[in-house]
Amino acid sequence: MTDLVSDFDFDLPATLIADHPARPRDSARMLEVPVDGPFLDRHVRDLPGCLRAGDILVANDTAVIPAQLSAMRGAARIGITLDRILPDGTWHALARNSRRLKVGDTLTFAPSHVTAEVMVCEDAGGVVLRFDAQGEAFDQFLHDTGHLALPPYIARPDGPTEQDRKDYSTIFAQHRGAVAAPTAGLHFTPALLSALEAAGVLRQTLTLHVGAGTFLPMRSEQISEHRMHAERGTITPHAAQRINAARAAGGRVVAVGTTSLRLLESATDPDGVVHPFHGETSIFIRPGYRFRAVDMLLTNFHLPRSTLFMLVSAFAGQARMRAAYGHAMAAGYRFYSYGDACLLHRNDGGAA
Missing domain, CATH: 2.40.10.240 (QueA-like)
Known part of the structure; x- marks a missing residue:
């Protein structure tokens, strides 16, 4: 398995970096990445048709503070x-x-x-x-x-605006403490949540307060030398019970964002049982990791050479994600926090 950060590099045209979200939020594009076969160009509002009754959508309910x-x-x-x-x-x-x-x-x-x-x-x-x-x-x-600590790639020469205060908050936000928004959650609207409920998709929240370390670049060329910043998270006993029950009944666990996925994986034992959690996690997920809790992942498009691109490469396969990102760039998808989404199916084949 590679230990080089450069193996997760790619060239992204600056014109594809989104500086405002789609309106309405669920009109953002969504690239579905199956384990094999062609990529599927969709929109976030199509999510209910991509899931099954009994699947459980797990979202992060942290709220951003002006940090x-x-x-x-x-x-x-x-x-x-x-x-x-x-x-x-x-x-x-x-x-x-x-x-x-x-x-x-x-x-x-x-x-x-x-x-x-x-x-x-x-x-x-x-x-x-x-x-x-x-x-x-x-x-x-x-x-x-x-003031909001907006990511450095969102150009605001005069600082974040009042509109950013609204845009950089998810419909799930309940518990204050995050420096950065869990951006996959930015795509959800009341209409989309209603459509998911009508489709029989269950919903549960957990809390992971995204820290300032999310903005920091990897400083070493060796992946093994990188140390993740700790972030505080909570999965209540009720949330753990609902997630375990849904999976036991044949439902898939669909993480909304890498923050939800990281906390779920931190709280899950080798047998795939999610346990209540309250504390800090600094889990670093990269190719070679074996997932225990999450079956599908809705996430945005991430920076080159980042721990998040390593995470999605671990989840869906490194070669598969390189191809998916190439498809997205050719098709004009919008990248990063205010950008479009991708729906990833877990690929236990690893690098495929």
Whole structure:
């Protein structure tokens, strides 16, 4: 099995990078990738006809917070991107100009009166901060002071817009804590959910708070040297029971997005039983991984040289995904967070 990041590289024309979502959301295109045979050009609204009664759709109900903050330490401006809340109430964050920081420093966040103490400084720009605002006061601080941490490939010279606040949120969003949206969920509308229900497709949510590490490139050419950032997730006992029951009755588990898939695989034992989960996962799925929980995956088109392109290559086959992405580029599919989708069938044949 390859250990080279370059084996997951491809050339993507900049014209195919979406900077706005399709409207309505379920009008986005969807490339279905069976295990073999031709690729099928569809739209997301066709999803009910691609599934069967008794299948269970599992979506991530995390909600995006405005995680991009600007702080001052004395006269020095420090860019802060919140990553995840830790069990003791502190926040792990990524800091620009982090070399200027040391443990014990106080950061101020104008125009608010909120401050944060630097508790830990890490080598790679990570910091741990303790804010003097908690609960509703902290939520209000983020609302008033923070900005969406949109992916760098979505061009917003003047910063995210009010429309982005609406567009970069899924219909499933319930639990605040994500830095980035679980973008496969952006395609769903009330009409699509109603059509899925009418088709007998079951639905369940779980929570994985997508962290700031999702924006970071792989820095090594050796895949084995890459370490995934941890992200906090929850699968309730009720959710685990429903997913296991659906599968036991012959239904397929259809993950909405790589975040749902990663949490499901983190919580599933070698016999394919999903267990309740509450904690952090840093699972890294790449070719050679054997899937335990998920049968189908709805996901967007991902960046070259990324851990997510490695994940879909593990799921549907590396050669198969290269061919699918080539088909998508030739057909003008739109890529990345605001782009189109693909529906992947699990290929246990590996590299095929």
